[in-house]
Amino acid sequence: MATDPTPTHGGRPDLPGRANRLGPSGEVPRRIEVDKESARQSLAGLVLTIVELLRQLMERQALRRIDQGGLSDEQIEKLGLTLMALEENMTELREHFGLTEEDLNLDLGPLGPLLPRD
Template sequence: MSEFGGISPRIDTDPESVERGLVTLVLTLVELLRQLMERQAIRRVDAGDLTEAQVERIGTTLMLLEQRMDELREHFGLTPEDLNIDLGPLGPLLPPAAIDRP
């Protein structure tokens, strides 16, 4: 066993691999934030905290963000599952419904 606990001391410095990893990480964070914003918006709508205009604006914004995320994933050749980072004993980062959406 190496001094790194069985992990290779070499880092993959292939530019394409590094770019894909970075894009995956960034899009994962954006998707997580999008889902959190969506849940917060739903809570506020359910609580009656928003006007009709605000509900409409939030709905449109979230739909556009979801469409853009789909476009970016497609552009970089990623699937929704690629954005669902495995957190080990905590399980996947994103809930199953988030990656099953059409």
């Protein structure tokens, strides 16, 4: 008679990593309690961090193109207005979600901050 080598608890097979999810009574919790506002704030911060990183990269690339002389005066004006509008929109979004510039600047440990401090 062959026996099933899979360990069980209460007649149920163990799943890999299951012990990490067990509640105090040894049962798998049915729900994870998450503060809705905290999750919203964290997600907004992450999204705005990525957008801010891209905005700064675009700004640096635009300055390089201007320094190389590859743009007309009209293109430079348009680019400047667009970048200013993006910066204003970022400020409004940060204020809407109650975030500061520093909130978006992730600390990468030994690498330093994600966003350069001007």
